[in-house]
Amino acid sequence: MSAGHRAERLVNDYADLIKRLSYTYLGTAADAEDVCQEVLLKLLDRAEPFASPEHERAWVVRVTANRCKDLLRCRSARPTLPLDEVSEPIAPDPGDDRARAELVLRAVMRLPLEYREAIFLRYYENYSIRDVARACGCGEDAAAQRLSRGRAKLRVLLKEAGYDEEGL
Amino acid sequence: MKRVFDDYREGLDALSFSPAEKNELVERLLAASAPRRRPWVARAAAIAGLALVLGAGAGVARATGAIDAVAAYVASAFWGGQASDDVVGQVGRPLGASAACDGVTVTAEAVYGDRYAFAVVLSVKREDGEDFEGLLDSASPSSRGLCFESMSLEVDGGEKDVVSSGSFSDADPGDNAHEFVILANAGIGEGGVQGSTARVTLGDLYVHGAHPGDPDTPLAEGEWSLEVPLDYEDTTVELSAGQEATVGGVTLTVREATVSPLSASFVCEVGSGGLDLATALPVTVTLVDGTSFEVLNGGSQVSPRPDGGFDVTVGVIFDRILDVSDIASVAIGDVAIEVPRG
Numbered sequence: 001m002s003a004g005h006r007a008e009r010l011v012n013d014y015a016d017l018i019k020r021l022s023y024t025y026l027g028t029a030a031d032a033e034d035v036c037q038e039v040l041l042k043l044l045d046r047a048e049p050f051a052s053p054e055h056e057r058a059w060v061v062r063v064t065a066n067r068c069k070d071l072l073r074c075r076s077a078r079p080t081l082p083l084d085e086v087s088e089p090i091a092p093d094p095g096d097d098r099a100r101a102e103l104v105l106r107a108v109m110r111l112p113l114e115y116r117e118a119i120f121l122r123y124y125e126n127y128s129i130r131d132v133a134r135a136c137g138c139g140e141d142a143a144a145q146r147l148s149r150g151r152a153k154l155r156v157l158l159k160e161a162g163y164d165e166e167g168l
Numbered sequence: 169m170k171r172v173f174d175d176y177r178e179g180l181d182a183l184s185f186s187p188a189e190k191n192e193l194v195e196r197l198l199a200a201s202a203p204r205r206r207p208w209v210a211r212a213a214a215i216a217g218l219a220l221v222l223g224a225g226a227g228v229a230r231a232t233g234a235i236d237a238v239a240a241y242v243a244s245a246f247w248g249g250q251a252s253d254d255v256v257g258q259v260g261r262p263l264g265a266s267a268a269c270d271g272v273t274v275t276a277e278a279v280y281g282d283r284y285a286f287a288v289v290l291s292v293k294r295e296d297g298e299d300f301e302g303l304l305d306s307a308s309p310s311s312r313g314l315c316f317e318s319m320s321l322e323v324d325g326g327e328k329d330v331v332s333s334g335s336f337s338d339a340d341p342g343d344n345a346h347e348f349v350i351l352a353n354a355g356i357g358e359g360g361v362q363g364s365t366a367r368v369t370l371g372d373l374y375v376h377g378a379h380p381g382d383p384d385t386p387l388a389e390g391e392w393s394l395e396v397p398l399d400y401e402d403t404t405v406e407l408s409a410g411q412e413a414t415v416g417g418v419t420l421t422v423r424e425a426t427v428s429p430l431s432a433s434f435v436c437e438v439g440s441g442g443l444d445l446a447t448a449l450p451v452t453v454t455l456v457d458g459t460s461f462e463v464l465n466g467g468s469q470v471s472p473r474p475d476g477g478f479d480v481t482v483g484v485i486f487d488r489i490l491d492v493s494d495i496a497s498v499a500i501g502d503v504a505i506e507v508p509r510g
Contacts, residue, residue: 007194014191023183032183037193041200049331051469099179104172105179123173123266124180134441135344151169158172168169 003044010040014057018064024120025068027109035071039064042146061125065117072113100163107157115150123145237262241278243491244339244347245287249487251429255281258401259429259489263288269390271295272373274348276394282428283360283404285353285485288368288396292336293345300346302375302385311336314346315384317372321352323398324364329331330354331469331483337379351482355469356433362404366396404428405492405507413502420443420449420501427507429490432463432498440476445501452499453483487507 018039022032042063043056050056103154114136121127121135133143155168185193211353215312238260239253263276277289290315294300304313314336321332332352339347350368354361358443373388407425414420432453439447454460471479482500497504 004194007197008254011185011190011194015190019185020183021178024181029183037196037200040197044197078485083503095174098182101175101179101182104175119176120180124177143265154172155169163172166171168171 001034007040012045014040014043014060014071017057018060021061021064021120022068024116025110025113025160026066026071032073035067061121065135099120103161103163104154104158107161107163109155111150111153115146115153118143118146119150119154127157178439179445187350190447191493193413217337238278238280241289241347242280243251244258244289244337245278245280245349245351246430246486246488247480251491251494255429255491256489261397261400263396265394265396267392267394267453268295269392271499272388272392274370274392274394276396277347278369279398279400280430280489281398281400282431283362283402283426284355284433285351285428285431286361286366286400287352288350288366288428290348290350290368290370290394290464290500291345292348292373296345299344300375300387302387302412303382304375307317312338312346313375314348314387315374315376316370318370321350321351322367322369323352323354323361323486327363328354328359328361330361330366351485353431353433353482353492355425355481357434360399360402361406362400362402366398367393368396369393375397403492403495407498407505407507413504415442415445415502419446420445421504422500422503422505425505427492427498427500427502430483430488431483434481434500436474436480436482436500438478442478446478446480449480449482449501451482452504453486453490454496454499454504455494457494461487 015036018036019029019032022035026032026035038061043060045060058103108119111119117136118132121132122129127135127141130146131145132147133140136143136146138146158168159165187376203347217396218443239256242260244499251372259282260280262278264273266273268274271294273293273295275291279289279331280287296307300312300314302313316334319332319334321330321440323330330349330352333352334348334350337347337349346369352361352366370392372386372390372462374384374386376384378432404426409422409426411422412419418441419437420442421437422434423437424435434449436446436449452460453463469481473479493505493509495507497506499505
């Protein structure tokens with residue numbers, strides 16, 4: 001496969017995933033796009049083949065997470081975003097799916113980093129608890145606890161924001 | 169909270185690149201990657217360097233012209249040949265079989281190999297003596313955008329599994345021949361390929377578009393099929409095994425290891441929880457002069473074991489041909505294995 005075709009495949013397969021995961025860590029789309037290019041470049045230059053497509057995807061998630069954590073460390077680590085950097089949620093019209101989705105995303109972004117990292121892996125990437133633990137570098141009990149506490153805190157934030165309580 | 173997480177996924181899905189942004193990203197990646205990718209231009213320089221080395225040895229009597237024929241293609245398959253002509257003559261064999269189709273001739277020029285791995289150099293050229301039209305000057309100058317639509321490699325009629333890859337280069341831009349190099353690795357588990365017969369089948373030659381999204385241009389349609397006898401000498405050296413190391417709390421045990429002038433192979437066991445380790449085991453070669461290099465073009469086969477660990481077979485082909493007596497050790501992960509002297 002030529003470099004051009006390979007680059008095209010990698011971008012189609014992973015650009016959006018990397019952007020979403022990086023946004024989960026960093027909180028800005030611009031930073032997420034920078035990470036995206038870095039990770040894809042590393043993947044494009046990698047000569048070692050992957051054992052399977054699942055292995056390739058897991059590598060992308062791990063390298064993205066590590067790069068984001070490096071960036072956070074460089075910024076003196078801001079595990080939670082200052083509230084003034086996240087737009088105040090506006091109670092959505094229950095029938096407005098997009099507004100409701102934005103509200104939930106903003107609420108997740110107000111969670112501590114370790115909670116939103118676990119939530120992304122479990123509820124967006126469909127990782128098992130074991131894989132969440134492996135990716136987060138913690139034990140399975142700790143991963144389950146992060147998810148549990150993250151969900152509890154998210155409920156509170158969403159309730160405060162006027163999210164339809166039936167959905168909670 | 170099912171609906172909450174449905175909404176969460178929908179919110180994240182909205183964070184995406186548009187098709188135009190993705191095209192731009194591809195362009196940026198190719199521009200940023202090109203200078204760091206395997207340096208084909210530098211490789212052309214290595215070819216010139218090799219020619220000098222061979223020239224310097226012109227006064228040395230060679231056993232047959234066969235070594236010259238084999239040495240002529242070393243730089244197409246490897247970055248350079250640091251080994252003596254004797255070693256090149258052991259690991260390499262000239263070929264010569266050709267197949268023609270739709271005005272294009274593919275000739276098997278030479279094969280280099282050992283017990284578990286081999287490299288075949290094929291030349292691809294138009295029968296009328298002209299060069300192909302529409303070749304690219306960008307990104308990867310030596311491949312010039314040439315690609316085969318399909319490639320298959322069978323050893324002993326498919327009885328032996330090999331992992332293979334193929335790529336174009338252009339050793340001499342002044343002629344109309346382009347080299348297509350196939351690297352193949354069977355790994356220790358397949359019991360060896362030396363003495364076997366490989367069949368290479370290539371289909372439809374084209375040059376890809378200059379930019380992502382540009383259409384490919386067909387150059388020749390059809391199939392080229394060639395038989396390649398792997399009858400070089402087996403120069404493989406078996407190394408001591410049983411070494412253990414612990415990496416990040418995970419145990420790595422070497423069960424088998426071999427090295428040859430052009431490759432190294434390992435069978436390892438990786439302990440429970442070591443998937444990342446199992447799939448990313450680097451191989452490093454240290455020479456007796458103290459220099460070392462990491463081997464990039466490898467492949468790992470990973471099989472989970474019932475105890476949660478993994479059986480891993482790693483086979484790598486070097487980017488050069490070496491005299492085994494110049495290799496001090498080969499390392500897989502953190503485990504270095506000395507190569508016996510004499």
